[in-house]
Amino acid sequence: EVQLVESGGGLVQPGGSLRLSCAASGFTFSSYAMSWVRQAPGKGLEWVSSISGSGGTTYYADSVKGRFTISRDNSKNTVDVHVSSLRAVDTAVYYCARVYCAGDCFLDNWGQGTLVTVSS
Amino acid sequence: DIQLTQSPSFLSASVGDRVTITCRASQGISSHLAWFQQKPGKAPKLLIYAASTLQSGVPSRFSGSGSGTEFTLTISSLQPEDFATYYCQQLNRFLSFTFGQGTRLEIK
Numbered sequence: 332e333v334q335l336v337e338s339g340g341g342l343v344q345p346g347g348s349l350r351l352s353c354a355a356s357g358f359t360f361s362s363y364a365m366s367w368v369r370q371a372p373g374k375g376l377e378w379v380s381s382i383s384g385s386g387g388t389t390y391y392a393d394s395v396k397g398r399f400t401i402s403r404d405n406s407k408n409t410v411d412v413h414v415s416s417l418r419a420v421d422t423a424v425y426y427c428a429r430v431y432c433a434g435d436c437f438l439d440n441w442g443q444g445t446l447v448t449v450s451s
Numbered sequence: 452d453i454q455l456t457q458s459p460s461f462l463s464a465s466v467g468d469r470v471t472i473t474c475r476a477s478q479g480i481s482s483h484l485a486w487f488q489q490k491p492g493k494a495p496k497l498l499i500y501a502a503s504t505l506q507s508g509v510p511s512r513f514s515g516s517g518s519g520t521e522f523t524l525t526i527s528s529l530q531p532e533d534f535a536t537y538y539c540q541q542l543n544r545f546l547s548f549t550f551g552q553g554t555r556l557e558i559k
Contacts, residue, residue: 364546375553376487376495376538381546390545426494435501436542437485441494 333357333440335427339411340445347449348415353427353442354408361385361405364430366438367412369423369447377423380412381430395421417449452543453477457551463559468529472554474522474539486515486524487538489553495538499524534558 339351353365366381380401381390389401395414403410410427424446428438454477464470474484482502487495497506499515502522512527526533539551 366546366548368548376489376540376550378548378550381548383546388546390547392547430546431500435483436546437497437500437540438487438495438548439497439500439506441496443494 333429335429335440335442337425337427337442337445340425340447342448342450343417344451345418345449347417348413349417349447351412351414351425351427351445351447353410355410355427355429356408358429360408364432364436365403365410366428366430367401367410367425368428368438368441369421369425370444371420371423374423379425382410414447417447419449421447422449423447452547453480453541453549455539455541455549455551457537457539457554460552460554462554462556464529464556465559466529466531470526470529470556472524472537472556474517474524474551476520476522476541479519480541482518483541484515484517484522485540486513487540488533488535489538490535498537529556531558 334356336354364383367379382401386403398416400413424444426444427442429440431439456475458473484502486499489495503515514525537554
């Protein structure tokens with residue numbers, strides 16, 4: 332069974348930083364790209380970042396480019412995102428999701444999310 | 452990037468009703484569309500991918516159709532557990548994803 336468990340969220344002041352982590356199990360981790368998706372309170376889903384299975388290629392939404400850094404450790408089956416220069420608009424539940432590609436790509440398994448609150 | 456527009460944004464229906472949600476893409480995306488269900492406080496759950504393929508374990512009352520720029524998600528007979536928010540999603544270039552704005556389905 333695929334399991335994704337996020338951690339690392341919390342309350343942080345504007346301009347601060349956090350490292351969010353996602354621990355994966357139940358599949359061959361290095362064979363899959365992974366993504367982070369966030370959801371602000373009462374709002375819709377927003378893709379944030381993706382990383383290839385090898386970790387060699389990363390992608391970011393324009394809204395977080397230069398402030399967020401995604402990484403993965405295939406020996407530990409974890410994918411992290413370092414979020415910095417945080418703003419109030421970054422307040423959201425952050426989900427990690429597995430990217431499944433078979434002619435098309437979609438997010439087939441999601442973690443339960445970790446809440447990041449940016450406030451002074 | 453391709454934009455996805457869902458309609459309606461809000462839908463009120465009764466148990467047993469047949470409901471349809473539409474997702475329109477700003478340009479043609481073949482059949483590269485997925486649908487998700489999200490309940491309050493929970494992670495999104497994949498329902499359909501490749502526009503019409505039902506994810507394993509999803510009840511057959513859910514179906515998807517469409518290609519190009521117009522897609523639909525249909526629930527043939529609403530059950531109490533189906534009241535939730537639904538999102539469409541497609542892959543942009545380079546492993547970036549776009550979501551529709553969501554359709555909130557509530558009990559009438």
